[in-house]
Amino acid sequence: xxxxxxxxxxxxxxxxxxxxxxxxxxxxxxxxxxxxxxxxxxxxxxxxxxxxxxxxx
Numbered sequence: 001x002x003x004x005x006x007x008x009x010x011x012x013x014x015x016x017x018x019x020x021x022x023x024x025x026x027x028x029x030x031x032x033x034x035x036x037x038x039x040x041x042x043x044x045x046x047x048x049x050x051x052x053x054x055x056x057x
Contacts, residue, residue: 003034012043 005022007013012032013020023045025031032045 012045 002018004018004020007020008022008024008027009020011023012034019034021032021034021043023030023032028047030045030047032043035042035044
């Protein structure tokens with residue numbers, strides 16, 4: 001599994017062999033990250049000072 005940025009998409013992009021987390025923070029003001037704990041993973045998307053979405057991956 002590869003987790004990467006650089007390829008902008010509207011939402012985090014989860015595929016079989018890769019997860020793209022670049023949602024264009026420089027343009028949209030929203031930043032995404034992938035959280036990992038044990039066998040669980042989820043995305044956190046935040047705008048400026050507000051968490052917009054925390055969803056299971």
